[in-house]
Structures are given as structure tokens and as C-alpha cells.
Amino acid sequence: MGVSSPRGLVIAIDGPSGSGKSSASKGVARALGLRYLDTGAMYRALTWWFIAQKADTSDEAVIAARAAEPVIEVSADPDDPWTRVNGTDVSLDIRTVQVSSQVSAVARVPAVREHLIARQRAIIADAADGIVAEGRDIGTVVAPAAQLKVFLTADPSARARRRAAEISADTAETEAAQARRDRLDAAQSEKAADALLLDATDLTLEQVIDEIARLARERSGLACAGDKSS
Numbered sequence: 001m002g003v004s005s006p007r008g009l010v011i012a013i014d015g016p017s018g019s020g021k022s023s024a025s026k027g028v029a030r031a032l033g034l035r036y037l038d039t040g041a042m043y044r045a046l047t048w049w050f051i052a053q054k055a056d057t058s059d060e061a062v063i064a065a066r067a068a069e070p071v072i073e074v075s076a077d078p079d080d081p082w083t084r085v086n087g088t089d090v091s092l093d094i095r096t097v098q099v100s101s102q103v104s105a106v107a108r109v110p111a112v113r114e115h116l117i118a119r120q121r122a123i124i125a126d127a128a129d130g131i132v133a134e135g136r137d138i139g140t141v142v143a144p145a146a147q148l149k150v151f152l153t154a155d156p157s158a159r160a161r162r163r164a165a166e167i168s169a170d171t172a173e174t175e176a177a178q179a180r181r182d183r184l185d186a187a188q189s190e191k192a193a194d195a196l197l198l199d200a201t202d203l204t205l206e207q208v209i210d211e212i213a214r215l216a217r218e219r220s221g222l223a224c225a226g227d228k229s230s
């Protein structure tokens with residue numbers, strides 16, 4: 001898999017579940033006039049499709065053989081994010097507990113990663129004015145040449161509390177599911193050596209967005225096309 005050379009600014013935001021990647025990435029993309037890529041939504045969409053096909057998501061051979069079958073599309077507009085599988089909008093369906101509990105098993109299959117990472121690199125290369133891409137391996141694998149890499153974290157209890165509030169779930173159950181997913185995702189969730197560690201435990205979402213946008217402006221020498229902040 002070759003690494004494309006995007007013309008615009010590429011910001012990589014990685015980190016564990018519930019650390020605020022999606023919210024922060026959309027906010028930064030809006031603030032700087034950049035596109036947005038939610039790579040987790042692509043792994044979730046593929047998992048949703050396998051479940052709909054009644055496939056056994058723990059069967060690595062089946063998952064590898066059929067990984068490229070469905071057409072998965074994601075919006076790159078931070079104001080209108082959606083996910084489609086074979087033309088059907090699955091934006092809400094991919095957020096269920098059923099998908100969340102099986103997505104790590106699908107995402108760890110090498111053929112799945114190879115297929116989706118190629119798609120992610122193409123989307124990033126297409127974003128002429130720049131893009132904020134978020135996931136687990138953006139800074140290390142998908143876009144190692146990104147001009148700014150942030151590894152966003154927060155205490156497990158803060159992450160679980162925020163996620164539970166978002167989906168109206170029990171905090172203890174959410175934290176247990178989160179710990180399981182942290183463990184299963186660990187192999188592809190490493191912080192890039194040149195990523196900045198940002199701990200959002202005691203920061204508001206607005207503070208996180210402001211800090212990443214500030215770092216991006218600093219890195220790009222205020223060269224962001226379409227910067228909406230001034």
C-alpha cells in the first residue's frame with residue numbers, strides 16, 4: 001500500500017473510544033474549513049453489513065474473504081456526516097451496542113485493514129484543501145506524513161461517563177464495554193512517536209478544538225485554505 005501525497009493540510013487525530021476524536025475532529029474541520037474523515041465509521045459500516053449478512057464476525061477467514069464486497073461510502077462534510085452501505089444510509093445503525101461489541105473483531109483482520117486503509121488514503125489524497133482524519137492508526141499507518149498528529153486521551157472514567165450520557169446508557173456497563181474494546185483495539189492504537197499527547201479529562205470540547213486548531217495554524221503557517229476563524 002503506497003502513501004498518497006495530499007496537497008492540503010492533513011491533521012491526524014487518534015485515540016481510544018470516547019476520548020472525543022469525532023467531536024473534536026468535526027469542530028476543527030469546521031473552524032479551519034477542512035474536510036473530515038471518520039475511519040471508525042468505515043469499520044463500523046463493514047461490521048454492520050456482516051451482521052446483516054448473518055456472517056460470524058469471529059470467523060477471520062469469512063471476514064477476510066468478503067471484506068471488499070459491500071460498497072462503503074462516508075461523507076467528508078463535517079456539517080453533514082453520513083455513512084452508507086450499498087447506497088443505504090446506516091449512520092445510526094452503525095452506533096448500536098451490537099455493532100460496537102463486534103467491530104474490533106472485524107477491524108483486526110489484516111485483509112479488512114488493507115482494504116479500508118487504501119480507501120482512507122484515497123479520500124485523504126482527494127481532499128485538496130486538507131482534511132482532519134480520525135481513528136486509531138491515522139498518524140502511524142494511514143497518513144504518517146500528516147503535518148499535525150494528535151493523540152487524544154482522557155481518563156477511562158471520564159470517557160465512559162461522556163459516552164454513557166450521549167447514548168443514555170449505564171456508566172458502569174459502558175466503562176466495562178469500553179475496557180474490553182480498549183484491550184481488543186490495542187494492537188492498532190499506538191501513539192505515533194511524533195504525535196502530541198492531549199489529555200482531555202479536564203478540558204471542555206471547545207478547549208480541545210481551540211488547542212488543535214491553534215496547533216494546526218502554527219504548523220501550517222496560517223496556510224489553511226478557507227480558514228473560517230478570522
Ligand SMILES: Nc1ncnc2c1ncn2[C@@H]1O[C@H](COP(=O)(O)OP(=O)(O)O)[C@@H](O)[C@H]1O
Pocket residue numbers: 015016017018019020021022023024162163165166200203204205206208
Ligand atoms: N472535552 C470534552 N468534554 C466533555 N464532553 C466531551 C468532550 N469531548 C467529547 N465529549 C463528549 O463525549 C462523547 C464522546 O465523544 P466522541 O467525539 O464521540 O469520542 P470518540 O470519537 O473518541 O469516540 C460525546 O458525547 C461528546 O460530545
Ligand SMILES: Nc1ccn([C@H]2C[C@H](O)[C@@H](COP(=O)(O)OP(=O)(O)O)O2)c(=O)n1
Pocket residue numbers: 016017018019022039040041043044103104107108134135136137138181185188
Ligand atoms: N482507524 C481505525 C478506526 C477504528 N478502528 C476500529 C476500532 C474501534 O473499536 C472501531 C470503531 O471505531 P470508532 O472510532 O467508531 O469508535 P469510538 O467512536 O471511538 O467508540 O473501529 C480501527 O481499528 N482503526
